[in-house]
Amino acid sequence: MEKPVDVRKFALDFDLAPFLFCIDSVRGSRIVRAAVDLGVFSQLAKNSGTAEEVAGALGVSVRGTRVLLDSLTALQLLGKEKGSYRLLPIAEALLVPESPDYLGDLVHGSILDETWDHLAEAVRKGGLAEAVEPVEQQKRAEEFFPLLIRFLHVVNRGPAIAAARALGAGAAHRGMRILDLACGSGVWSLAVAHVDPEARVTAVDFPGVLEHTRRYGERHGMADRYEYLPGNIQEVSLPEARYDLAILGHILHSEGEGKSRRLLGRIAKALRPEGRIAILEFLPNRERTGPLDPVLFGLRMFLNTEEGGIFSAEEYAEWLGEAGFPEVESFEIGTHSPLLVASGGKK
Ligand SMILES: C[S@@+](CC[C@H](N)C(=O)[O-])C[C@H]1O[C@@H](n2cnc3c(N)ncnc32)[C@H](O)[C@@H]1O
Structure with missing residues (x-):
């Protein structure tokens, strides 16, 4: 008698998607990198055209151009009508070098490649990052961050407006310092300055980065609402009882636990009675098993920093409580993690 065939086993009785995601995720970045290298987006910004026309203008093969342009179309960066390719708004904004939000250079930058190739070695040794002197730390930051902040400026403009509204800017809280x-x-x-025309900002960062901050202020017509305090956030002297709101946007993860706790203590002194602290961070669940973005960001911190990491909302709440802010609320703002707002400090 023939053995019954188990069709379910043949067809695989589990979902392949998690594995396919792991091995395929490099393709999109390599496709965009090739198109940036070849000047595809700049060419299409000048003229929409067929594969033959684009290939002719770039001096490359028609066969290769066609398959590349079709892939970029399937990836929803280009549109195609009657054989003619054109930039969609997303590619026009992010992949044409003249755009203020250009991110095409990210495909060559250390942000994508970083030290991921050395992950196994890092796990073996317990990390790769070495301690550097403060002067060297500042030099590296001033080289690295101008590109990263351009990326964050694109990714977080929508969430930042949601955060400003959640903070009551321009409504319950007008004219915040x-x-x-x-x-x-x-x-x-x-974003707060957009929502509240009376808000004023003191911006702190390394001097080489503040030059960029200043240009963003000018670009958005907010230059007169900003003053600048150059220096290391751990050392710069902060005025006492001056501010209504301190914003910590994607910084505590790289500071790590010890320095973050110290910094929160210093911020407490710089806030007025009833001042608040807003934290934007990658927030994993308590077990650090999800959501995916925060958890993978934890690996990035492991690869690139000595003490950085991801911390749950509960851990931040504990540190905030210790700094004198017992009330911590969270607000969904349309990104991987909610905004945390701490209050209840000395009245
Ligand atoms: C990941 S970016 C976040 C920028 C911004 N807060 C945001 O959310 O888009 C980190 C920023 O912190 C600055 N930074 C890092 N360490 C610093 C330090 N010790 N003192 C001053 N600025 C620092 C970097 O120059 C960079 O602008």
Whole structure:
């Protein structure tokens, strides 16, 4: 008698998607990198065209151009009608070098490649990052962050407006004096300044990064609402009882636990009675098993920093409580993690 065939086993009785995601996720970045290298987006910004026309203008093969342009179309970066390719708004904004939000250079930058190739070695040794002197730390930051903050300025403009509204900016809280620490582009405080025309911001970062902050302020018509405090956030002297709101946007993860706790203590002194602290971070669940973005970001911190990591909302709440802010609320703002707002400090 023939043995019954188990069709379910042949067809696999589990979902392949998690594995396919792991091995396939490199393709999109390599496709965009090739198109940036070949000048595809710049060419299409000048003229929409067929594969033959684009290939002719770039001096490359028609066969290769066609398959590349079709892939970019399937990836929803280009549109195609009657054989003619054109930039969709997303590619026009992010992949044409003249755009203020250009991110095409990310495909070559250390942000994507970083030290991921050395992950196994890092796990073997317990990490790769070495301690550096403060002067060297500042030099590296001033080289690395201008590109990263351009990326964050694109990714977080929508969430920043949601955060500003959640903070009651321009409504329950008008004319706030804001301390934006490790401000980068200033994306979070710029959003508050948009929502509340009376808000004023003191922006703190390394001097070489503040030059960029200043340009973002000018670009968004907010230059006169900003003043600048250059220096290391751990050392810069902060005025006492001056601010209504301190913003910590994606900085505590790289500081790690010890320095973050110290910093929260210093911020408490810089806030007025009833001042608040807003934290934008990658927040994993308590077990650190999800959501995916925060958890994978934890690996990035492991690879690139000595003490950085991801911390749950409960851990931040504990540190905030210790700094004198017992009330911590969270607000969904349309990104991987909610905004945390701490209050209840000395009245
Ligand atoms: C990941 S970016 C975040 C920028 C911005 N807060 C945001 O959310 O888009 C980190 C920023 O912190 C700044 N930074 C890092 N360490 C710093 C330090 N010790 N003192 C001052 N700024 C620092 C970097 O220059 C960079 O602008």
